[in-house]
Amino acid sequence: MKTGAMLRMLDRADREVMKLSRADKGAVYEFTHKFRHNPDNPGLHLKSLHGDSRLMSARINRDYRALLLNVAERDFLLVAVKHRSEVYDDLSRYAYRINRVTGGIEVIDLAPVGDSIVGRVVSADSSVAVPAVADPSVVEPRPRSQPIFGHYSDAQLLELGVAEPLLPQIRALTTEAELLELLDRAPQLTTDVLFALFDGKTYEEVRAQVTDPVRAEEPIDPEDFEAAVARPATQVTSDDEALQAMLVESFGRWQIFLHPTQRKLVERRYNGPARVGGGPGTGKTIVALHRVAYLARQLPPGTDKPILLTTFNRNLAADLRTRLMALGGEELVARVDIVNIDRLASRVVSEARAGGGRRVVNDNDVPQLWADFLIETGDAGWDADFLAAEWTQVILGQVLNSRTDYFKARRPNRGRSLNRMERDQIWRLAERFTTWLEGQGIWTWRQIAERAARLEMDRAAASSAESSGSRHRPRYRHVVVDEAQDLSAAHWKMLRAMVASGPDDMFLTGDTHQRIYDNHVTLSSLGINIRGRSSRLTLSYRTTRQILADALQIMTGEVYDDLDGGEEDLAGYRSLLRGGQPSFRGAATWAQERDLLAEQVRAWGNPIDGSVALCVPTREFAADVIARLEADGLPAVEIGPDGPKQPDGIHVGTMHRFKGLEYQRMIIAGVSDGLVPRQLISRYRDTDPKRYQRERQRDRSLLFVAATRARDELVVSWHGTPSPFLTSRLVQRQLP
Numbered sequence: 001m002k003t004g005a006m007l008r009m010l011d012r013a014d015r016e017v018m019k020l021s022r023a024d025k026g027a028v029y030e031f032t033h034k035f036r037h038n039p040d041n042p043g044l045h046l047k048s049l050h051g052d053s054r055l056m057s058a059r060i061n062r063d064y065r066a067l068l069l070n071v072a073e074r075d076f077l078l079v080a081v082k083h084r085s086e087v088y089d090d091l092s093r094y095a096y097r098i099n100r101v102t103g104g105i106e107v108i109d110l111a112p113v114g115d116s117i118v119g120r121v122v123s124a125d126s127s128v129a130v131p132a133v134a135d136p137s138v139v140e141p142r143p144r145s146q147p148i149f150g151h152y153s154d155a156q157l158l159e160l161g162v163a164e165p166l167l168p169q170i171r172a173l174t175t176e177a178e179l180l181e182l183l184d185r186a187p188q189l190t191t192d193v194l195f196a197l198f199d200g201k202t203y204e205e206v207r208a209q210v211t212d213p214v215r216a217e218e219p220i221d222p223e224d225f226e227a228a229v230a231r232p233a234t235q236v237t238s239d240d241e242a243l244q245a246m247l248v249e250s251f252g253r254w255q256i257f258l259h260p261t262q263r264k265l266v267e268r269r270y271n272g273p274a275r276v277g278g279g280p281g282t283g284k285t286i287v288a289l290h291r292v293a294y295l296a297r298q299l300p301p302g303t304d305k306p307i308l309l310t311t312f313n314r315n316l317a318a319d320l321r322t323r324l325m326a327l328g329g330e331e332l333v334a335r336v337d338i339v340n341i342d343r344l345a346s347r348v349v350s351e352a353r354a355g356g357g358r359r360v361v362n363d364n365d366v367p368q369l370w371a372d373f374l375i376e377t378g379d380a381g382w383d384a385d386f387l388a389a390e391w392t393q394v395i396l397g398q399v400l401n402s403r404t405d406y407f408k409a410r411r412p413n414r415g416r417s418l419n420r421m422e423r424d425q426i427w428r429l430a431e432r433f434t435t436w437l438e439g440q441g442i443w444t445w446r447q448i449a450e451r452a453a454r455l456e457m458d459r460a461a462a463s464s465a466e467s468s469g470s471r472h473r474p475r476y477r478h479v480v481v482d483e484a485q486d487l488s489a490a491h492w493k494m495l496r497a498m499v500a501s502g503p504d505d506m507f508l509t510g511d512t513h514q515r516i517y518d519n520h521v522t523l524s525s526l527g528i529n530i531r532g533r534s535s536r537l538t539l540s541y542r543t544t545r546q547i548l549a550d551a552l553q554i555m556t557g558e559v560y561d562d563l564d565g566g567e568e569d570l571a572g573y574r575s576l577l578r579g580g581q582p583s584f585r586g587a588a589t590w591a592q593e594r595d596l597l598a599e600q601v602r603a604w605g606n607p608i609d610g611s612v613a614l615c616v617p618t619r620e621f622a623a624d625v626i627a628r629l630e631a632d633g634l635p636a637v638e639i640g641p642d643g644p645k646q647p648d649g650i651h652v653g654t655m656h657r658f659k660g661l662e663y664q665r666m667i668i669a670g671v672s673d674g675l676v677p678r679q680l681i682s683r684y685r686d687t688d689p690k691r692y693q694r695e696r697q698r699d700r701s702l703l704f705v706a707a708t709r710a711r712d713e714l715v716v717s718w719h720g721t722p723s724p725f726l727t728s729r730l731v732q733r734q735l736p
């Protein structure tokens with residue numbers, strides 16, 4: 001006779017468990033272990049409850065009881081952990097239903113709105129105002145008695161996925177405070193739909209952006225709990241190890257509970273390269289990590305590393321390693337090559353001994369090197385900046401083989417066109433420049449990427465020419481790339497050559513709105529065809545709705561690409577988290593602005609636990625801010641190329657350094673005209689308008705990235721005239 005049982009935990013229950021004392025958490029773990037072994041163990045007191053026929057309770061310890069849904073024979077779902085005094089009192093307060101849209105199991109708290117003390121105090125205040133348009137920062141008064149969702153029929157709300165048992169309460173909502181109270185405990189899809197409608201989205205927009213992405217593909221039987229528990233919309237954990245990590249060790253919810261949209265992307269079989277886009281904080285990196293774990297689970301056993309996980313820079317690669325370790329431990333990490341893209345290229349080059357012992361110089365130095373070269377060789381007539389960009393982006397960037405290739409090359413985003421004679425001159429100059437660099441024993445990361453791409457393409461060609469049993473197998477079975485928007489064409493060519501074309505070969509995550517290095521590519525022209533396999537995440541897990549709305553203002557009027565020649569926007573980008581409005585503060589001078597910063601940090605209680613960061617446009621400003629904080633006796637920690645030098649202290653860094661980081665509170669300072677965007681790009685305004693546009697967009701993205709690192713609070717400050725990226729609506733909110 002079989003004595004064991006399946007026991008899964010619903011994501012909602014884990015929130016309750018996390019609030020328990022260490023000893024009680026331990027008891028929950030013991031309980032789940034025992035229960036799985038034998039639910040009929042008399043010590044567990046498993047029994048049915050009144051109310052819902054599937055609802056049962058079992059004893060965790062003296063004080064706590066587990067509420068379980070019996071989804072099928074010997075198959076249980078832990079839906080809540082309650083103090084024994086609450087278990088019998090409160091049963092009618094909760095309903096357990098299968099959502100007719102997603103097919104997932106939802107726990108619905110039916111407590112009346114206005115029951116909480118906060119709810120009563122706030123909703124009694126008739127001056128409460130509610131926003132009526134897409135920007136939650138815009139507040140317009142609404143008469144107290146008008147129902148908020150009066151324009152929508154029950155059928156419409158249900159079609160959007162709102163939980164049916166909540167309809168009477170939703171109908172009665174008349175104030176924002178009541179809505180917020182209800183949404184605090186409503187199922188996630190209900191919250192998401194109601195917020196979106198409340199923010200002024202149309203019914204059709206909400207259906208397309210919020211509901212459709214989580215809609216189950218098959219028809220839903222609202223009584224079939226066994227099918228429901230297996231759907232991605234029921235966020236559960238089932239294995240002991242995950243549960244133990246949750247209960248005993250510190251863990252991130254992302255390690256266990258994926259949003260249904262995220263899970264679908266992770267577990268899908270793709271017929272070729274796939275791409276996941278989406279705004280900041282929507283969990284693209286999380287999806288990339290889970291995708292790696294998912295792919296690793298399908299691999300035959302071995303000790304090799306058939307999966308490559310790469311990203312743009314060093315600190316992000318280090319962060320991926322840490323998070324992958326948290327997700328799957330040593331066993332998973334052992335099967336994955338985690339390396340940033342430049343280091344990968346440099347490894348390929350050293351393996352082939354193609355580096356010739358040259359020292360690598362920073363790509364930012366290339367314009368100066370070109371200028372030196374032109375002076376030394378007396379070649380007038382060409383602008384060093386122009387040549388530097390043409391060399392890096394077109395000649396090296398596209399891995400052009402010959403002058404003939406260069407004659408034919410497309411030069412997207414490069415501004416002025418070049419005739420054949422000019423191309424001939426540039427090609428020859430580039431050849432001489434390369435020799436000149438070599439003579440000095442130096443080369444650039446761009447050159448390394450180009451060399452590595454060439455080596456890998458040759459390797460792939462050799463392997464396809466050889467018969468089976470070839471020495472040259474593709475390096476990887478799967479390639480997963482995070483921050484894909486920042487890779488250059490040469491990087492893509494190298495990666496393409498490292499993995500054989502086929503199902504699940506490449507998985508890319510990234511957001512072109514966050515492109516902060518000047519790399520623009522069309523993937524299909526590089527042999528990476530993502531057509532029909534491109535998806536987008538839209539729900540931010542990081543930033544509040546208020547921060548997000550202001551960050552989106554920064555992006556006003558700009559057009560972004562989809563890495564494949566088309567356009568992409570942030571439609572549907574939203575958050576369910578709430579907080580205060582970001583503050584905007586202007587000062588007359590930089591010295592006064594620094595005082596403002598110090599005052600703000602003081603107002604936050606001078607927290608030095610690494611939860612606060614200050615972001616500035618240049619290194620000089622960073623040095624000034626560090627000095628100012630230190631004058632106040634505060635430990636300031638610079639964010640270097642490998643991330644913050646220490647976890648504690650107040651972190652200070654330039655905008656570029658903030659990619660991939662997250663802070664509870666952030667100040668972005670020096671957001672002044674002439675600094676953001678950088679003054680020096682104005683020289684391209686007339687001479688090279690396309691370049692001007694590109695550089696301006698890049699600076700805008702830097703500010704957007706910085707603004708979306710803040711989880712709870714954001715302050716933006718400037719001195720003199722504010723940056724043109726701050727719309728008048730934002731500047732008008734300036735504090736005195």
Ligand SMILES: Nc1ncnc2c1ncn2[C@@H]1O[C@H](COP(=O)(O)OP(=O)(O)OP(=O)(O)O)[C@@H](O)[C@H]1O
Nearest residue numbers: 253254257258259280281282283284285286541542
């Ligand atoms: N399913 C989830 N459950 C809980 N937290 C999540 C989930 N998905 C993402 N997060 C959290 O949201 C935050 C942002 O996630 P992540 O870094 O993956 O976003 P991203 O889209 O890569 O952001 P960016 O584009 O800004 O780099 C992280 O703190 C992450 O832990």
